Amino acid sequence: MQSNNLVRVVLWMVGALLSFSVMAVSIRELANAHLSIFEILTIRSATALVILLLVLLIYPELRLALTPRRFKLHLFRNTVHFGSQYCWATALTLLPLATVFALEFTMPAWTIVLAVWILHERLTVSRVGVVVLGLIGVLVILRPGIASFNPAVFLVLIAAFGYAITMITTKQLTATESTFGIIFWMMAIQLPIALAGSDIASFARLAPIDILPVLGVGIAGTTSHYCLTNAFRSGDATVVVPIDFLRVPLIAVVGWMFYNETPDIFVLLGTLILAGGVLWNLRAESAGLRRAAGSPPP
Template identity: 50%
Template structure:
């Protein structure tokens, strides 16, 4: 009887280790490619990598759930368009802000998920969700410090990205009842690839940017192409094998991990206000996760 929980915990830790490493690799890859490529070119390469991996999965491990035709196509289109905007804002933030700051602000996403779930999925607004909203708002104010000399307007882009990610995760939850993970990820890349290419052209860049690629960039190119896929794949599997109260606290390790990476690679010193704000945001989310995991009487 005791082996099953242990086995599930080991699987959660395994998949979350992949999640943490994947998101960190994405951040480093975007930083490494910035300057040689635009944000939209980097994200387009991420889409191409995802499509290649999904095609390989269909050939090497065919499954009846791998349906090309999606259910609820309008929701797919809305989800992926908003997610496209969020990813562009998040990637921009990685190029102008300390890595720990970007990841700390991003952790307000669960608060937005709770709000959108109430508005669009008919879920209840509980006291714990209100607490997560309040803590998230206070935490972001501490990180951004509006009105102070240390305020960085660029951080507002990451705050907006977190709202977009909240919409994306809420609609993902809605789509999982009628679409497989493979189908959802397929259409995420199919929709976002032309959006990234079109946005790149609007910026005055050529539609065909392969000439910018250099063999010396193979490591960050591999990181953005592969880890852009594995980050979401690993996180999905972690939730499949464990409850949110187990998965979410592990995911919060992204902030100290990326802080250490930023310190070692870029000599970035995490600001005390960022760490304090991140702790406030995490506290609110943990309160909500704990309350949601308790059996209702």
């Protein structure tokens, strides 16, 4: 990969890491302001939808990309994704931030299992290794029988499984739908779901001090995925994913600075095990692609 592409990857990933951290802190602050998770997700979807509509005004030709060819799949994907977001956001209010971010990285293991089952993709040694090391990493983080168990961890694991389903259905949608269309329908479908569980009067009770977290959850919720998508577009996954794992130590520092959460060495160790499995699989997949293309290994 060329050096200028590497710089772009790093810059996009810095934006993604900061956005994920801002979103996590904003969700916790809005929960402290007595907003429900439904109401927080309403803010996120509404803000993102406003941003997308503004983009449509600037680039009206994108309207052609909004016609859904597989609306039932859009509906299924976004219902699952909303449920996953609900679990993830709730866990942010109940668990240390670093623990939530670490357990979220079980998603690649779930995705591989689902890809073999639904997409009939090939099962390799490295893909099995991701699943096994993912399980070991979770056990290290949770330390069953040693540390006091918090049932809220199941919320993160459910969210990670739901995100894996979202990844699989997104891959299916990309065969017929545009990226802009997928994102637009995500927000358009999830906004009424969030509104259905919201008390509209709660928004009127927001104080001026809540403006920053409102902006944070709305804007960062959009920029996080935008930056991450562009990072993958600018460079190989083998470069992007190792940087993405920096989310855990970064959010551990944020949790320590803002909420006096003591960094947990077992969370970091479990994350390293999870990262090891993912990186092993990425390296094996990259080598397989080079062999298929007939190019010599580096």
